[in-house]
Amino acid sequence: xxxxxxxxxxxxxxxxxxxxxxxxxxxxxxxxxxLLGGSKPGAYEVxxxxxxxxxxxxxxxxxxxxxxxxxxxxxxxxxxxTLSIDAxxxxxxxxxxxxxxxxxxxxxxQKSGASLQILTRSCYQRIVEK
Amino acid sequence: MKTLSKLLVAIAASFPVLGxxxxxxxxxxxxxxxxxxxxxxxxxxxxxxxxxxxxNVSMSPSGATLSGTSSNIGILANGSVNVALADVTMTAxxxxxxxxxxxxxxxxxxxxxxxxxxxPGNNMGSTALNNSSNQSHNVTIGMAVTGATLPGxxxxxxxxxxxxx
Numbered sequence: 001x002x003x004x005x006x007x008x009x010x011x012x013x014x015x016x017x018x019x020x021x022x023x024x025x026x027x028x029x030x031x032x033x034x035l036l037g038g039s040k041p042g043a044y045e046v047x048x049x050x051x052x053x054x055x056x057x058x059x060x061x062x063x064x065x066x067x068x069x070x071x072x073x074x075x076x077x078x079x080x081x082t083l084s085i086d087a088x089x090x091x092x093x094x095x096x097x098x099x100x101x102x103x104x105x106x107x108x109x110q111k112s113g114a115s116l117q118i119l120t121r122s123c124y125q126r127i128v129e130k
Numbered sequence: 131m132k133t134l135s136k137l138l139v140a141i142a143a144s145f146p147v148l149g150x151x152x153x154x155x156x157x158x159x160x161x162x163x164x165x166x167x168x169x170x171x172x173x174x175x176x177x178x179x180x181x182x183x184x185x186n187v188s189m190s191p192s193g194a195t196l197s198g199t200s201s202n203i204g205i206l207a208n209g210s211v212n213v214a215l216a217d218v219t220m221t222a223x224x225x226x227x228x229x230x231x232x233x234x235x236x237x238x239x240x241x242x243x244x245x246x247x248x249x250p251g252n253n254m255g256s257t258a259l260n261n262s263s264n265q266s267h268n269v270t271i272g273m274a275v276t277g278a279t280l281p282g283x284x285x286x287x288x289x290x291x292x293x294x295x
Contacts, residue, residue, distance in 0.1 A: 010176040013294075054255035056214045056293065096293075114189045114196045116273045117221070117287040118203070120179045124294045 009036050009044050009073055011081070011099050013124045020095075020126050022087040028128065030085070033078035034071050034099055041074040043102035046081045048095055049123070057096035057123050062089045070102060092130045098123040177211050177292035180204035180266045189273070196275040196284060202238055204266035205259060205292055212256040212293040213269065215248035220275075224282030231275045233288040238268035245269070248288065256293050 012033040020028050034044060048064050049057035065084040073079060083097065100121040189198030205213065215233050223229045235245040235254065239261075246254035261267035271288060278284055 010178045013175060052253070054214070054253060056216065056253060056256050057291065098291075100289075114191075114198075114275070114278070114284040115286070116189070116198065116200070116271075117285065118200060118271055119217075119287060119289045120203075120292070121216075121289055122177045122179070122292045122294070124175065124177075 009034055009099050009101075010122050011035075011046065011097060011124055012078060013097065013126075018125065018127050019129045021129050026087045028085040028087055028090075030083045030097065030126065031080065032083070032097065033080050034073060035078040036073045036076065042072075044071045044073055044099055045069065045102045046071065046083065046097065046099050048083050048085055048097050050090065051094040051096065055094070057098055057121075061085055061095065064089075087128075087130065090128050092128050095126050095128055096123045097126060175207070175209050175294045177205065177207040177294050179290075179292065180206040191278065194277060194279045196278045197273065199236070199272040200270050202268040202270060203290065204268055205261060206264070206266045207261055207292065207294065208264050209294065210263075211259050211261060212295060213245060213259050214256050214291045214293060215246065215254040215271070216289045216291055217253070218248045218250050218288045219286065220250070220284070221287055222283050222285035223278075224280045224284075227277060227280050227282075229275045229277040229284055231273060231286045231288075233286075234272040234274075235290070236270045236272060238270055240267075256295075 012035065020030055022028050030048075032046070034046060046066050048061045050059055050061055052058040063086040067082050071079050071081065085095075098121050101119060189196050205211065213235060215235050218231055218233050220229055220231055231250065233248045235247070237243045237245050237259075245257050245259075248254040259267055259269075271290060273286055273288070275284055275286060
């Protein structure tokens with residue numbers, strides 16, 4: 001049997017202003033907000049990823065700082081999130097900002113038999129300009 | 131008629147401010163008349179998974195292969211988005227087995243078609259979903275695990291990504 005449990009959320013990002021640049025010192029600060037999309041309340045995390053040669057999110061950008069680290073979404077109210085990226089950790093070009101369910105050790109998944117856990121992640125493209 | 135004139139004089143005397151307004155320079159009056167308030171805002175691009183909370187999907191053994199397909203997963207976005215499967219991982223399997231999972235992303239809305247596959251270490255490339263704005267677009271995920279040669283617990287994970295370019 002497969003028992004997938006799915007949660008999902010979204011980030012609010014301006015699609016007409018995709019370019020991000022270092023501003024304060026050598027860091028790139030990106031402000032956004034996380035919100036539920038008709039999904040179950042739960043804990044979520046926001047991450048920033050390097051781009052891969054398949055134009056998909058790759059590894060998490062080294063030295064990434066996200067505040068708050070853990071986002072508890074319960075209702076329709078958006079929660080502000082700030083990402084801070086060391087400009088030396090990324091090259092000019094595409095990066096991805098993603099929101100996904102926070103993985104916990106106490107999973108709800110059935111632990112016997114054959115099972116599939118489907119995780120969902122919403123990612124948004126930004127362009128780093130130096 | 132005389133009474134009416136007196137009445138008008140009395141009204142004018144009781145509103146001295148009116149007299150000042152009339153005396154304002156034309157440029158000032160024009161400036162006041164052209165004041166506007168502008169309301170502006172941005173609609174952010176969003177991509178959400180619009181789906182049932184719990185799904186029970188049977189995975190049937192056939193020889194040494196386990197396979198199954200999820201129920202519909204709805205993707206709701208306010209613009210065109212891409213999708214991709216990533217991080218296919220066997221998180222549990224019996225000792226002395228080397229299962230090999232393959233995840234397949236299937237399009238449902240607008241005609242059945244395979245959008246792409248992913249295996250451990252080989253993620254699916256970014257693929258256009260061809261979704262309509264603000265309409266839920268259904269996909270399913272199929273999983274086939276070969277090498278399930280011994281009885282026991284086999285657990286696989288896969289990440290479904292909605293990519294907003």
